[in-house]
Amino acid sequence: MQSVDMLFAYVIGGVGAWAAALMMLVAVQGDRLHRGVLSRCALGFALLGVGMVLSGVIDRAARWPILTLAMAALVATLVIYRALRELVGAPAVGLPRRMAEIAALCVVLLLAWAAGARSFALVFHLVCLAVSLGIVLAVRRALVAPRNAAEAAMAVTLLFYAGTWVFALYAAVRHDGPEHRHLLYVEPPFLAAYGVIYALVPLLVGAHVLNLANARLDRRLRQQASTDELTGLLTRRALNERATAWHADVLERERLPAVLLLDVDHFKPINDTHGHERGDDVLRAVSGRLRGTLREGTPLARWGGEEFLVLLDAANLDEAGATAERMRTAVGATPFAFGEERLPVTISIGVSAWPAGGVFARAVAEADAALYTAKREGRDRARVAGAEQGRQ
Template sequence: MHTIDMMSALVIGGSGAFVSAGMMRLAMQTDRSLRRPLRWCLWGFLLLGFGLSQNAFTSWAWRLPILVGASATLAATALVSRGLLALATGHVVRHPALLDVLLPTGVLALAWTQGHHAFGIVFHAACLAVSSAAAVALRPALLAPRSAAEMTVAATMTFYAATWAYGLFGAMTYSGPERRHLMYVPEPALSLYAATYALLPLVVGALVLNLANARLGQRLRVQAGTDELTGLMSRRALHEGVDAWHAEVLAQGRRAALLLIDVDHFKRVNDTFGHEGGDEVLRALGRHMPRQLRAGTRLARYGGEEFLALLDAGSLDEAVQAAERLRASIAAAPLGGVPVTISVGVAGWPADVAFARALARADVALYEAKRAGRDRVVLDVEPAGGRRAGEAAG
């Protein structure tokens, strides 16, 4: 592939960068939470599009467009890398984004005065440094990706850094006249570079959108699985994983127990302190209960002022003791500035019993706790279907 073909490929790449910038703009309008990293990518693609495309509208006798294109490419690499890093890992680069534009421009402007050979080497070395830093920062997304989009983005950035490594080698060993496109690799590698850089801006733009969609999907799944008021698991999320949790507990030779928890006289709390006061009590419970139960206990807001804990216990007695410690800790100190108590129904969940049946037995035990005066823990002593319940006094 000849020089003119390489230049044509870069101009095509510039057009692709403008298309990618348009995609970033559309994505920013649909997802407010990702506006900041998408804005970095938007400006990066705009700079790249301008830097590459301006070659088509300037005389080949001018050398200044070479500096403009190189500076835009380096700054765009830094800005898009910043956005990708935030999307893929959540890490935000601390220095101002404007520095990603001013510093590359300054470095290349200084190198410009040293002649075209030194300029080509500095340009490739700077692009290699920026892209390699981004590839290293994205390494967790490559080694332990949360989605295929993350892995693809990290792999693409690694490949991009590799192209600059080979390009730097070519620039260091080249001894001919200056090339307007600054690609000093020999044929047939130059043909591969032309095809790669023509397509890369559009490909990276599509990857950014895929990564943003993956982040949005992950956030929606977290929101769907989290109770908005208390921060605990939602009822739906608990149900989705309950069978797998049960099988794992039984496989370890331990007992699965259900703790159905209800705030006593919660209507009175709402009537006395208002619904905001009641909400604050529920929020305080959401913070307090996980600290009182064994680590790894699955705890969900099950509805209104009712909570459900799936407890991995050595025995039902141990489950009752855990429930009693929880009850006593809540009764001992006001939550959200309001003194409250809880009633707890405890039931075992044997291997041959459905979750719905075990939950019904915990509900029977909770009813017994309420009927007996509240502020107490009651164990359903026949979780497989018996009618008797035993009480652990509060």
């Protein structure tokens, strides 16, 4: 009776695996980013479903469904494992290597099958444990420091799944009796629990895969929304969203928050003379030199057109002004090289303090006024708003 219940659980699990495959095929239609990963997962779950359902519906007198179940389960798990690695950020593995792994796995199972029922059972459990532990190893970062709830849920589920194979292998080693059609040799009190687990795991893991793909897509979209496509810097909106928290952190460390507004001098003539493509090259090159003068993590955004804005953590306005001078020199000291062409580019900078209780928009307006002063005085210079007050 226990064996029949277990095989029926396999049928339920197989249908659940097919449902997971169908959900992934539907998701593929609207998710170009994960199309390859989700398609491979769908293939894995479809194959798993075939093995589990055949094991439950074919005449129990036939022995070949045991081999079919084992091969389908392991090959499907390997396919899903490789796809999961990519979902958590691991490098993709090429098709030749994936096919070689599947071929090696099938050869091992066939050799064990030829060696007899007990050898096959032990090899099957050992390989299942090795693959499940490999999956846990692949998502270990999600166990220690998950980036979102989807990663944490997936990691915990896979760790639990690996744990079931530890106990199953122990039971297989201790078993001294006839071969079981369902390939599990745990005692009857535990067999029912395994039936429930393996009936639910395919659908549960399938849901986790979709959640993980959605979480990764959401993170990608957020990153795209916060990154300027041309320069790779923060967008104006992204910097506005981070400004308040950054301001509070700098004040808490008893430092001076400063705003630096920068503008590329004579940018319109560059576009008019050399073309808009060269103008884009200039903006990218200027942003690279600006990044090179700032500490890692300093907020730097493309503020609009040829304007850039920096949130600077400084000791005082004098230090902020000195940083502005370094940035101005870094951009203007050496002409930019575009092939054989050498194009001199300079910037003007306005600097202002953003004191405690101050409004960000007001600090930007003061930096803009200082920038206007720098432009009016001849460009290629930095000017500080309220320097005298900042020194008091």
